[in-house]
Amino acid sequence: RATIYYDEDADRKAIENKTVAVLGYGSQGHAHAQNLDDSGINVVVGLREDSSSWDAAEDAGLAVATPAEAAAEADIVSVLVPDTVQPAVYEQIRDGLEAGDTLQFAHGFNIHYGQIEPPSDVDVTMIAPKSPGHLVRRNYEAGEGTPGLLAIYQDATGTAKAEALAYAQALGCARAGVVETTFREETETDLFGEQAVLCGGVTSLVKHGYETLVDAGYSPEMAYFECMNELKLIVDLMYEGGLAEMWNSVSDTAEYGGLTRGDQIVDEHARDRMEETLEAVQNGEFAREWVMENRAGRPSYTQRRQAEMNHDIESVGAELRELFAWSEEEAESEDEEQEQ
Ligand code: NDP
Ligand code: MG
Ligand code: MG
Numbered sequence: 001r002a003t004i005y006y007d008e009d010a011d012r013k014a015i016e017n018k019t020v021a022v023l024g025y026g027s028q029g030h031a032h033a034q035n036l037d038d039s040g041i042n043v044v045v046g047l048r049e050d051s052s053s054w055d056a057a058e059d060a061g062l063a064v065a066t067p068a069e070a071a072a073e074a075d076i077v078s079v080l081v082p083d084t085v086q087p088a089v090y091e092q093i094r095d096g097l098e099a100g101d102t103l104q105f106a107h108g109f110n111i112h113y114g115q116i117e118p119p120s121d122v123d124v125t126m127i128a129p130k131s132p133g134h135l136v137r138r139n140y141e142a143g144e145g146t147p148g149l150l151a152i153y154q155d156a157t158g159t160a161k162a163e164a165l166a167y168a169q170a171l172g173c174a175r176a177g178v179v180e181t182t183f184r185e186e187t188e189t190d191l192f193g194e195q196a197v198l199c200g201g202v203t204s205l206v207k208h209g210y211e212t213l214v215d216a217g218y219s220p221e222m223a224y225f226e227c228m229n230e231l232k233l234i235v236d237l238m239y240e241g242g243l244a245e246m247w248n249s250v251s252d253t254a255e256y257g258g259l260t261r262g263d264q265i266v267d268e269h270a271r272d273r274m275e276e277t278l279e280a281v282q283n284g285e286f287a288r289e290w291v292m293e294n295r296a297g298r299p300s301y302t303q304r305r306q307a308e309m310n311h312d313i314e315s316v317g318a319e320l321r322e323l324f325a326w327s328e329e330e331a332e333s334e335d336e337e338q339e340q
Contacts, residue, residue: 003180005150010169012039014162020104021046021074023067023089024081025053027133028106032078032171033062035140039170046070046077046093072096076167078104084294087115097122100157104167107190108183111153113287123160124153126183127168136172145175153183191281196274203308205266206231210313220316228317 022033023046030053037043037060045057046067057064064070071077071093081089087110097103099121106128110116118124128149129136136146148168152160168174194200209227214220237246247255280286293301308314 005165005168005174005178005180007169007174010165010174011162012166012169014159014166015041015076015170016166018042018075018163019044019073020076020078020167021067021070022078022080023047023070023093024079025051025057026080026082028129028136029053029078029080029133030056030060031129031133031136031140032080032106033057034060034137035172036167036170037062038140039172041170044070044073066092068092068096074101076102076104076163078106078167080106083107083109084290086110090116094119102160102163104164105183108151108153108187109191109287112183112187113284113291115287115291118154120154121156122154123156123163124183125160125164125167126151126153126186127164127171127173127178128186129171129173139176140172143175145172145177147176148173148178149181149186150178151181151183151186188278188281191286192274192278195281195286196277202231207311207313214312220312221320224313224316224320228313229320 019042020032020036021044022029022036025033025045025047029045033043033045044063044065046069047054047057047064049066054064065073067081067089072095074096077093077097079086079089090110097119099119100123102123102125103116103118105111105124105126108126108128111118111124126149128151129146130148131139131146139146148171150161150164150168152164155161157163165174165178168178206228210220210223213223213226234246234250237249241248247258250258293299
């Protein structure tokens with residue numbers, strides 16, 4: 001079982017006299033910068049000169065500089081720009097890394113797949129909140145925490161873990177619990193999960209279900225409600241109380257039908273495909289493909305994304321969501337969340 005750390009396992013002395021450069025001020029960046037700043041840690045935000053986030057960071061009372069300047073000044077460089085641009089940003093900051101400094105990440109892709117190769121005399125750590133940045137910030141302000149992951153890739157100083165724990169404490173994650181993992185485990189499970197189950201698997205299941213009903217002559221509206229809209233209600237129950245709460249909340253008919261048919265749909269063939277998907281993650285084949293895709297200007301990504309937007313379920317769903325007040329209310333409260 002994994003080790004879980006909490007506030008009492010962390011000692012803020014490990015970072016209290018250090019300067020943290022937070023590169024990027026997006027989802028994670030704004031939350032890390034503001035939470036660390038509120039925790040009394042010296043923070044400088046690193047942004048490119050034409051960044052649209054420059055004002056927002058300054059308005060939050062934070063010092064802002066270019067990534068190169070911020071990294072040169074800092075002892076800990078938290079790399080929170082998008083994963084695909086991290087290698088290019090790393091080229092701008094590498095000269096500012098001194099022996100004993102720390103490169104800190106929120107996801108392991110670039111380190112695990114060798115897209116960033118740090119010098120051997122710096123620490124390389126990960127504190128990865130298991131949540132979007134606006135929740136990391138909101139929970140912190142409410143005095144609560146956001147669960148996170150901790151991993152140490154390289155411990156040049158011998159103090160990498162103590163420092164990472166103190167970072168997790170200042171970020172608020174140690175209030176909720178920080179699970180110890182490795183760069184490899186975090187990266188591979190994250191990629192597998194989003195490909196096979198969360199993003200890829202679930203959208204494919206929804207589309208196939210929708211198409212099966214529509215092709216059999218049922219109305220697209222009914223197919224949308226059955227195969228996409230209601231998914232949220234089912235997932236909410238699983239989130240709250242596991243599979244048991246979901247099965248207990250649906251009718252006996254739904255439970256019997258689901259228990260007998262579910263494994264016939266997502267069967268051993270799907271399980272074989274999952275193993276192949278995991279293998280491509282583990283052997284670096286997926287990472288190579290994604291790096292090359294970016295170098296080529298994302299042709300396949302753009303085309304597939306467009307095809308997804310053009311799927312019938314999207315236009316049917318958009319019309320239906322317009323019609324219903326409940327979804328407008330939801331959209332409004334989500335907009336508020338985004339603004340925070
Ligand atoms: P975002 O896409 O929100 O980051 C955008 C920020 O990066 C902006 O401030 C943007 O500034 C800056 N940026 C973009 N391109 C460049 C560039 N070429 N040079 C300098 N700055 C640039 O990233 P996330 O917060 O989503 O992700 C950051 C890290 O956190 C990733 O490693 C991700 O995997 C990880 N993570 C993300 C989670 C999430 O929920 N989002 C959850 C857990 C981990 P500009 O105004 O200049 O465009
Ligand atoms: Mg993930
Ligand atoms: Mg991911």
